[in-house]
Structure formats: structure tokens, C-alpha cells
Amino acid sequence: xxxxxxxxxxxxxxxxxxxxxxxxxxxxxxxxxxxxxxxxxxxxxxxxxxxxxxxxxxxxxxxxxxxxxxxxxxxxxxxxxxxxxxxxxxxxxxxxxxxxxxxxxxxxxxxxxxxxxxxxxxxxxxxxxxxxxxxxxxxxxxxxxxxxxxxxxxxxxxxxxxxxxxxxxxxxxxxxxxxxxxxxxxxxxxxxxxxxxxxxxxxxxxxxxxxxxxxxxxxxxxxxxxxxxxxxxxxxxxxxxxxxxxxxxxxxxxxxxxxxxxxxxxxxxxxxxxxxxxxxxxxxxxxxxxxxxxxxxxxxxxxxxxxxxxxxxxxxxxxxxxxxxxxxxx
Amino acid sequence: xxxxxxxxxxxxxxxxxxxxxxxxxxxxxxxxxxxxxxxxxxxxxxxxxxxxxxxxxxxxxxxxxxxxxxxxxxxxxxxxxxxxxxxxxxxxxxxxxxxxxxxx
Amino acid sequence: xxxxxxxxxxxxxxxxxxxxxxxxxxxxxxxxxxxxxxxxxxxxxxxxxxxxxxxxxxxxxxxxxxxxxxxxxxxxxxxxxxxxxxxxxxxxxxxxxxxxxxxxxxxxxxxxxxxxxxxxxxxxxxxxxxxxxxxxxxxxxxxxxxxxxxxxxxxxxxxxxxxxxxxxxxxxxxxxxxxxxxxxxxxxxxxxxxxxxxxxxxxxxxxxxxxxxxxxxxxxxxxxxxxxxxxxxxxxxxxxxxxxxxxxxxxxxxxxxxxxx
Numbered sequence: 104x105x106x107x108x109x110x111x112x113x114x115x116x117x118x119x120x121x122x123x124x125x126x127x128x129x130x131x132x133x134x135x136x137x138x139x140x141x142x143x144x145x146x147x148x149x150x151x152x153x154x155x156x157x158x159x160x161x162x163x164x165x166x167x168x169x170x171x172x173x174x175x176x177x178x179x180x181x182x183x184x185x186x187x188x189x190x191x192x193x194x195x196x197x198x199x200x201x202x203x204x205x206x207x208x209x210x211x212x213x214x215x216x217x218x219x220x221x222x223x224x225x226x227x228x229x230x231x232x233x234x235x236x237x238x239x240x241x242x243x244x245x246x247x248x249x250x251x252x253x254x255x256x257x258x259x260x261x262x263x264x265x266x267x268x269x270x271x272x273x274x275x276x277x278x279x280x281x282x283x284x285x286x287x288x289x290x291x292x293x294x295x296x297x298x299x300x301x302x303x304x305x306x307x308x309x310x311x312x313x314x315x316x317x318x319x320x321x322x323x324x325x326x327x328x329x330x331x332x333x334x335x336x337x338x339x340x341x342x343x344x345x346x347x348x349x350x351x352x353x354x355x356x357x358x359x360x361x362x363x364x365x366x367x368x369x370x371x372x373x374x375x376x377x378x379x380x381x382x383x384x385x386x387x388x389x390x391x392x393x394x395x396x397x398x399x400x401x402x403x404x405x406x407x408x409x410x411x412x413x414x415x416x417x418x419x420x421x422x423x424x425x426x427x428x429x430x431x432x433x
Numbered sequence: 434x435x436x437x438x439x440x441x442x443x444x445x446x447x448x449x450x451x452x453x454x455x456x457x458x459x460x461x462x463x464x465x466x467x468x469x470x471x472x473x474x475x476x477x478x479x480x481x482x483x484x485x486x487x488x489x490x491x492x493x494x495x496x497x498x499x500x501x502x503x504x505x506x507x508x509x510x511x512x513x514x515x516x517x518x519x520x521x522x523x524x525x526x527x528x529x530x531x532x533x534x535x536x537x
Numbered sequence: 538x539x540x541x542x543x544x545x546x547x548x549x550x551x552x553x554x555x556x557x558x559x560x561x562x563x564x565x566x567x568x569x570x571x572x573x574x575x576x577x578x579x580x581x582x583x584x585x586x587x588x589x590x591x592x593x594x595x596x597x598x599x600x601x602x603x604x605x606x607x608x609x610x611x612x613x614x615x616x617x618x619x620x621x622x623x624x625x626x627x628x629x630x631x632x633x634x635x636x637x638x639x640x641x642x643x644x645x646x647x648x649x650x651x652x653x654x655x656x657x658x659x660x661x662x663x664x665x666x667x668x669x670x671x672x673x674x675x676x677x678x679x680x681x682x683x684x685x686x687x688x689x690x691x692x693x694x695x696x697x698x699x700x701x702x703x704x705x706x707x708x709x710x711x712x713x714x715x716x717x718x719x720x721x722x723x724x725x726x727x728x729x730x731x732x733x734x735x736x737x738x739x740x741x742x743x744x745x746x747x748x749x750x751x752x753x754x755x756x757x758x759x760x761x762x763x764x765x766x767x768x769x770x771x772x773x774x775x776x777x778x779x780x781x782x783x784x785x786x787x788x789x790x791x792x793x794x795x796x797x798x
Contacts, residue, residue: 168583202469484581
């Protein structure tokens with residue numbers, strides 16, 4: 104989810120009969136629900152795709168800290184401040200787990216960071232939207248984390264062992280995130296007129312960007328087909344988006360808030376809602392760097408990286424001096 | 434069937450990668466919980482406390498530089514051709530998987 | 538103690554003041570550290586700093602919660618945190634100073650952690666059981682903060698030419714704010730006599746015993762002079778920085794009075 108528009112490097116999905124024995128054994132293992140581990144043979148496309156996807160996922164966690172950290176210093180109570188801080192801290196942890204998992208594929212964390220800062224690697228479009236009121240902390244937890252969970256729960260079964268294990272750890276923490284977001288929304292929806300207005304405004308601004316998180320329809324995409332064959336993508340974007348809408352609309356109704364979609368209707372036949380698509384032109388603009396906060400987000404990451412360089416260097420230099428002293432003393 | 438990789442894979446200046454093992458209060462053996470970066474062992478232990486234990490008391494932490502771990506490697510010829518239920522493919526479970534997650 | 542125009546505080550007033558000092562130190566430093574969330578030099582440091590801030594916010598809830606009870610005016614920890622103006626804050630000036638670079642943040646943390654750990658250790662045997670209970674929990678946290686900040690200060694002082702220069706500048710900048718930690722006033726004297734809290738001055742030798750060897754190991758020069766800025770813990774003259782911090786921190790409560798969040 105945090106990985107949008109991942110293009111596989113393959114040329115479409117081969118049948119088992121078209122594969123060389125090694126690749127065929129690899130695919131059969133995946134088909135049988137087995138895990139691929141770091142030292143196992145894997146097709147180069149699988150490795151490259153995973154690095155891109157896990158990197159994008161990790162970057163999204165790290166960039167995703169920023170819009171929420173924006174409100175830590177303004178949280179309205181000590182308890183809310185502690186909960187929000189713990190949540191944003193979890194996101195740093197998730198980024199850390201994912202980077203470490205990606206490192207088993209032969210890339211370093213610093214290299215991935217450089218790819219993020221150079222614009223070569225992407226992160227989820229959602230984090231290029233601003234957080235303007237406290238209600239946005241509720242909306243981000245409820246909608247953004249809710250959308251992320253849709254994708255992350257199935258990824259616990261992804262074929263790459265380190266990725267699957269990282270996702271297990273992450274999913275344990277994500278449900279707390281979504282619940283704290285919804286809890287914020289509940290307080291506001293039952294609060295003063297100003298709080299209700301704030302809550303509705305947050306839903307209005309985050310609804311369509313949340314739907315965009317799943318990416319454009321990919322039912323016909325050969326890239327998606329390859330990723331699904333490799334089990335590094337478990338569902339189509341449309342399936343997950345439908346599931347998200349079906350789950351979220353009743354939650355909005357419970358809050359007494361209105362989903363900003365005049366065409367939203369229950370479709371008895373398909374057992375789900377019919378709903379309006381987000382503005383995909385806006386989505387592609389955001390991906391191209393023209394979202395409301397792209398510039399600020401990358402600048403903040405760049406500044407943190409640059410400002411921290413002397414610290415990372417000094418700690419390493421100190422460790423090396425210590426090691427040299429130890430050797431000399433022996 | 435064992436191979437070690439004595440070369441540190443990280444680039445110069447980058448904090449090395451460490452594997453973290455934690456033994457909880459219940460006296461079970463140390464269990465791999467994840468990885469992190471740190472300039473040296475002392476800092477790796479502190480980082481492990483902050484990242485992986487959230488500083489629960491009564492836990493014992495081991496850290497080892499990732500590149501110092503010797504690991505068995507799949508043989509080029511055999512394992513890929515065996516059925517997937519062969520014990521060759523069994524791996525240690527590094528994370529507790531809750532029952533409700535397993536069911537998914 | 539010069540210019541002592543105010544009358545001596547009653548026991549309850551002194552106790553309330555003392556608890557505000559404990560609570561505001563945690564609140565203000567916790568707020569400052571939380572400003573690092575998302576932008577620290579490495580992910581591991583980011584996560585560790587958040588843990589420190591979380592500990593401090595938790596301690597704030599306990600200290601200010603008890604302060605509100607002692608005051609007896611029905612004010613909660615949140616009321617005290619979000620609805621007092623700067624002159625009613627009782628934190629050390631050192632803690633409201635802006636974060637500066639990572640080195641300044643960690644140096645401030647180290648200088649305070651050493652004091653805080655020792656103070657909390659003494660408070661564990663406070664004649665007031667409520668204080669002893671809070672201190673017992675907070676002392677464990679402060680001891681860990683100190684271990685981490687001490688190792689970090691040593692590494693950054695010893696690390697590179699640039700890092701040593703930055704850490705020396707940090708130490709020089711913070712040094713005039715050290716004295717306030719150990720200067721006793723009427724509130725401290727009342728607490729000491731009641732067996733509630735240690736005489737702050739009595740903590741200095743042990744503090745020196747922790748801080749000076751670490752600074753030496755960090756290859757840093759201890760600044761000359763013992764000039765000390767005052768005005769934080771008695772609220773008489775805060776720095777200009779505190780007002781800006783409160784403007785941010787208290788915005789929601791001030792803009793939407795009476796709302797429940």
C-alpha cells in the first residue's frame with residue numbers, strides 16, 4: 104500500500120513450462136506457500152522488485168512520521184501527546200524493520216536513503232498531503248492506517264521470509280494506530296460544534312487521498328500479475344479499495360460524519376458500495392512531485408540527513424578509535 | 434553446508450548492521466528479534482533496548498554483528514528440487530506469530 | 538536569597554511549588570525532546586529520543602497530578618500543563634533552551650540526567666510516600682537516560698574534530714545554567730527540613746563525580762567560572778524561549794476552551 108505503482112522488471116508472467124528448472128523450482132515453492140530466504144536462489148527481477156517495494160514501504164514509514172510529528176508539540180492533552188508520540192515512534196520502528204529486511208537483499212540502508220533523497224525511490228502519495236488541524240491526527244490514524252492495514256495484513260503471507268516477518272511485527276502495532284485515530288474522531292464527533300466541523304473537514308480532505316493509496320486500477324496490469332505470481336503483492340488494488348470503502352463507510356456513519364461522495368450507494372447485488380473514483384490526474388501530479396507537501400517532506404528528510412551526518416560520523420569514528428585502542432592493548 | 438561471510442557488507446562510514454537476540458523473563462533461550470544499526474556493541478545494546486524491548490526490565494540482550502554470523506547455505510544442486518515440505522526449508526521462527534494472524 | 542520580599546511559604550505552598558518544579562522540568566524537557574521526533578540523525582536515535590520524551594511525559598502526569606491534589610483547587614495535570622502562563626512555570630532555565638543541534642540536545646540531557654538521577658535517588662526515601670513512589674519509577678528511567686546520554690556525549694566529544702568543536706560549544710553554552718540546579722531557595726529549604734527532598738546543594742559532589750570524568754573522557758574542557766543564571770525554578774525570570782514553547786504547546790486548549798479531546 105505504501106508501495107504504489109511498482110513496476111515489475113519481468114516481461115509478463117511465464118508459465119511453469121517456460122521456466123528453466125531453477126526458476127521453476129522457485130515458483131513451485133512459492134505456489135506451495137513456501138518462503139524464500141535471503142540465501143536462496145531467486146530471479147533477479149524478484150530481488151529488484153522486492154528492494155523497490157520494501158524500500159518504498161520503508162520510506163513511506165519514515166516520511167510518514169512528518170505529517171503526524173507536525174502535531175506532537177500541539178497535542179491537546181498530555182495523554183494525547185504521549186499516544187501520538189508513541190505512534191510516530193512506531194513508524195520509525197516500522198521503517199527500521201523494513202530497511203533491515205531489505206538489507207538482506209544486498210543493499211544498504213544508506214543507499215536506500217540516498218535513493219529516497221535523490222527522488223529515485225518513491226514513497227506513498229498520501230504523505231504529501233498536509234495535516235492542518237488536530238482532527239487530521241484522527242483522520243490519518245483512522246483512514247490512512249486503516250487503508251495501510253488492508254494491504255499489510257495479507258503481506259504477512261508474502262513469499263519473502265524477512266519481509267513477511269517484518270510485516271507480522273508491524274501489523275501487531277498497526278491496529279493500535281488505527282484505533283487511536285478512530286478514538287480521536289469519536290471524541291471530536293461527539294464534541295463541540297467546532298470539533299465536529301474539524302472532524303468533517305478532515306474526512307473531506309483525507310477521503311480521496313486515502314482511496315488513492317491503493318493505486319490506480321491494476322486488474323489488467325502485467326506488472327501486477329507478475330508481483331502476484333511471486334506473492335509479493337497479494338490482492339489487486341481494486342479489491343483492496345473496495346474492501347476499504349466497505350469497512351470505512353459504516354464507521355463514518357457511526358461517527359455521524361458524511362463521506363464526501365454524493366454517488367456513494369450500497370449495491371446489494373455485489374454486496375458492497377458503489378463509490379466515486381478519486382481524481383487520478385491529481386494522483387499522478389502528486390507522484391510527479393506536485394503534491395501540496397512534496398517539496399517540504401523531501402526537504403525535511405534531506406535536512407535531517409545532512410544535519411545528522413556529523414553525529415553519525417563522530418559515533419563511528421569514536422567506535423573505531425575504541426576498537427583500535429583495544430587491539431593495541433592486547 | 435556452512436559458509437561464513439567475514440567481509441562487512443556496509444560501506445565505509447555506515448554503521449554496521451547488528452542482529453539482536455533477547456531473552457525474556459521466562460527463562461527461555463535468547464531469541465532473534467530483529468536487526469539494527471549501531472557504531473559499536475555498546476551502542477548496539479542500548480539501541481536494542483530502545484528499539485526491541487522498549488526497555489522492559491529483566492531481559493538479557495545479545496547483539497552480534499550481522500556479518501559475523503555463519504549461516505548454512507542452500508546447496509546449489511539439491512534443495513530447490515525437493516518438495517517444499519522437505520525439512521531443508523524449515524527455518525527458525527524468529528517472530529511470534531499470533532494465532533489470529535496465522536488464521537489469515 | 539537576596540531581595541527576599543515574599544513571606545516564607547507555608548508547608549503546603551512549598552510542597553506545591555516543589556511538585557511544580559519536578560513536573561515542569563519533565564514537561565518542558567519532554568516537550569523539547571519530542572521536537573526531535575522524525576528528524577534525528579539516525580532511526581535508532583529517533584526511537585531512543587522518543588522513549589526519553591515518553592518517559593518524561595509520563596513523569597509529568599505523575600508530578601503534576603500530585604501537585605494538583607496537593608493544591609486542592611481541583612486542577613488536573615492537564616490544567617496545570619496547558620493553562621498556566623510562563624510566570625507560573627517552575628522549570629530550570631536549562632531545560633527550556635532550544636534544542637540546537639543534536640550535540641547541544643544531548644549535552645543538556647546529560648547535564649540534567651546526572652542531576653535528575655541523583656535527585657530522584659534521594660527522593661526515593663522521601664518522607665512523603667507519594668513522592669517516594671513516583672521517584673522509584675522515575676529513577677529507573679532517569680538512570681537509563683543518563684547511561685545513554687553519557688555514552689553519547691563521550692562518543693561525540695571524542696569522535697571527530699567537528700564533533701568535538703560542536704560539543705565544546707554546547708558545554709560552554711549550557712554551563713551558566715548548571716548552577717540553578719544546585720541553588721537552594723526557601724522552597725528547597727522547607728522541603729529539606731520536612732525530610733521530603735534533598736538539599737540541592739548536597740547533590741553537587743556526586744554530580745561532579747559523574748559529569749567531570751565523562752567530560753574528560755569526551756576530551757572536553759570544563760568551562761571556567763561558576764556564574765549561574767537564575768529565574769526558572771522560582772518563575773521570576775524565564776528566558777524568552779518558554780513563551781514560544783507554551784504558545785505551541787497550549788494552542789489547542791487556549792483556542793478551544795472547555796473542549797474534550
